[in-house]
Amino acid sequence: MTAVLFENVSRHFGAVRAVDAVDLAIAEGEFFAMLGPSGSGKTTCLRLMAGFEQPTGGHIEIFGETAEGVPPYRRSVNTVFQDYALFPHLSILDNVAYGLMVKGVGREERRKAAEDALAMVKLPGYGTRRPGQLSGGQRQRVALARALVNKPKVLLLDEPLGALDLKLREQMQEELKSLQKTLGITFVFVTHDQGEALSMADRIAVFNDGKIQQLGTPEEVYKQPRTRFVADFVGSSNVLPPEFVKQLGAANQYASLRPEAITLGRGGDGKLVLNGTVLSRSFLGAANRVLVSVNGTKINVMSPATASIPAEGNPVTLSFDRADLHLMDQAS
Amino acid sequence: MSAIVEQRSILPDRGSLTSRVSDFLWKHPYVLLTILLAPPLLWLGIIYLGSLFALLLQSFFSIDDYSGLINYEFTLATYRQLLNEANFDIIVRTVSMAAIVTLVSAVIAFPIAYYAARYARGKWKVFFYLGVMLPLWSSYLVKIYAWKLILAKEGILTWLLTKLNLLWLLDAWLSLPVIGGNSLSVSYTGTFIVFVYVWMPFMILPIQAALERVPTNLIEASSDLGATPQQTFRHVLFPLALPGIVAGSIFTFSLTLGDYIIPQIIGSSRLFIGQAVYAQQGTAGNIPLAAAFTVVPIVIMGLYLWGARRMGAFDAL
Numbered sequence: 001m002t003a004v005l006f007e008n009v010s011r012h013f014g015a016v017r018a019v020d021a022v023d024l025a026i027a028e029g030e031f032f033a034m035l036g037p038s039g040s041g042k043t044t045c046l047r048l049m050a051g052f053e054q055p056t057g058g059h060i061e062i063f064g065e066t067a068e069g070v071p072p073y074r075r076s077v078n079t080v081f082q083d084y085a086l087f088p089h090l091s092i093l094d095n096v097a098y099g100l101m102v103k104g105v106g107r108e109e110r111r112k113a114a115e116d117a118l119a120m121v122k123l124p125g126y127g128t129r130r131p132g133q134l135s136g137g138q139r140q141r142v143a144l145a146r147a148l149v150n151k152p153k154v155l156l157l158d159e160p161l162g163a164l165d166l167k168l169r170e171q172m173q174e175e176l177k178s179l180q181k182t183l184g185i186t187f188v189f190v191t192h193d194q195g196e197a198l199s200m201a202d203r204i205a206v207f208n209d210g211k212i213q214q215l216g217t218p219e220e221v222y223k224q225p226r227t228r229f230v231a232d233f234v235g236s237s238n239v240l241p242p243e244f245v246k247q248l249g250a251a252n253q254y255a256s257l258r259p260e261a262i263t264l265g266r267g268g269d270g271k272l273v274l275n276g277t278v279l280s281r282s283f284l285g286a287a288n289r290v291l292v293s294v295n296g297t298k299i300n301v302m303s304p305a306t307a308s309i310p311a312e313g314n315p316v317t318l319s320f321d322r323a324d325l326h327l328m329d330q331a332s
Numbered sequence: 333m334s335a336i337v338e339q340r341s342i343l344p345d346r347g348s349l350t351s352r353v354s355d356f357l358w359k360h361p362y363v364l365l366t367i368l369l370a371p372p373l374l375w376l377g378i379i380y381l382g383s384l385f386a387l388l389l390q391s392f393f394s395i396d397d398y399s400g401l402i403n404y405e406f407t408l409a410t411y412r413q414l415l416n417e418a419n420f421d422i423i424v425r426t427v428s429m430a431a432i433v434t435l436v437s438a439v440i441a442f443p444i445a446y447y448a449a450r451y452a453r454g455k456w457k458v459f460f461y462l463g464v465m466l467p468l469w470s471s472y473l474v475k476i477y478a479w480k481l482i483l484a485k486e487g488i489l490t491w492l493l494t495k496l497n498l499l500w501l502l503d504a505w506l507s508l509p510v511i512g513g514n515s516l517s518v519s520y521t522g523t524f525i526v527f528v529y530v531w532m533p534f535m536i537l538p539i540q541a542a543l544e545r546v547p548t549n550l551i552e553a554s555s556d557l558g559a560t561p562q563q564t565f566r567h568v569l570f571p572l573a574l575p576g577i578v579a580g581s582i583f584t585f586s587l588t589l590g591d592y593i594i595p596q597i598i599g600s601s602r603l604f605i606g607q608a609v610y611a612q613q614g615t616a617g618n619i620p621l622a623a624a625f626t627v628v629p630i631v632i633m634g635l636y637l638w639g640a641r642r643m644g645a646f647d648a649l
Binding site for chain 1: 547549550552553554555556557558559560563567568572
């Protein structure tokens, strides 16, 4: 069943088209990511699902029911806010139990449910504290518990990991993923971090300028970017101009070439070969990033740390499989 | 490299007196703090608290009924006098008025403050501040006399209601016991209207400041979790605005408790605490009773703040 359906949905603020004629179908139980730079319309889409915004055009359905004109408090959809939005004047337990309280669930029952939810996010016994006494990571978990205790049909997450440091973020990514598997709830996740989207989502919608540029599995989006924007935004691929691609013997079209698909030095038979000059190199730990100029076109290469690299200014040979050269739509 | 600026890692002392003073104060921050705070603290400590203490002391003396001289012996007789029927009526009248003025001010101020905090932007915000503060810039007496003209029997309000064929409404109101009277300008209703008008800015501004600090996403989160707007108001907006409402009510409540001009110009001739203090220390020359009357608002405000604190009004601070 389709959990969230957008048909030609637009949200314009005056002349600004925050969301512009978006079509979208999120399946039940799916972990769906909306990826894009700030101002691309992904957060507005999330707010349209939550009911904080109403579409200026188009049709929205949540589990087959019309959602436009329905206020947020009548939707079985819950949100984990970017900065958590915990109620500062309530204890952690009252924060988590809030949704049940306003729906008239009895005191004892909601206390138990809230404690279970806190245990689920690994914060048992934190109920008596105030939000101000918790760390960012703990607040994040409380926000999650507060949403999940309502057993929503769809859980919306607005850049929930943005404020956490790297280590905590990676840990939360895994926990979110396994939580979603256990609960089977549809998760819709907004992020500007392509790594996060690729590692967590079942499917990704890449947004730019209020439109979906590409919708597909992480592999599709990464390996076969449909537009230059997607190639550039997801995985920082090399985008090669049509003239360059034509010289390689392919069509007169833009093409993307992933940095890790290129090896330094002459490869085996049937590989395409380019000659250029090393412009700069930076050590990243597991790999080196090498910037090479080929007749003025700059190409990024991700080379294993074990491979030797010519010094800056020296000539270098690049090789890659023809199959890794991915031709893109002419548009954008 | 510039020829004008000498390239050194530690810049030399500029040699002037001000720079040496700056260096000294930078090394001894407490000296600056002391210089800045000592005068106001001395003022508060000696002039203000000192005279308050002297006043409190007076309330424990009594006046000799025959000679009219102050008897400097410790006694609670003056406080007992406060419980005389006439004096106690004054206290009840003033406290009730202050309570109703505060309550109604809060109810009227909240939507105005909410609009200003949530929706007013740019020039509308300027307009809001001007609208709220402008009345404070004109003389308090002028405003009260203006209200007397508005509320008088021959005043503009009566004229307007006559034109609207609604005069019977005013007459019905004025025929009510206690709150009614010959005209609005000589009734408790009139006193109440003017109190609410004059203190309104002191209620609006703290509430607006409190509401401004409530992040929009808390309102959204509440709605997202299933709370109707009514529930969001009750469980999120109101508790978070409460410190502002309490701050505003401290102003309206204490200002009403102490004011002696408004009830003198507009209202029935029955006294309020401020008028009683004025009369006792002036014409009657009964400083101890005037002092005892002054203690009443202090005690009431103390109780009020203690109660507000116990009810959790300051939890969101």
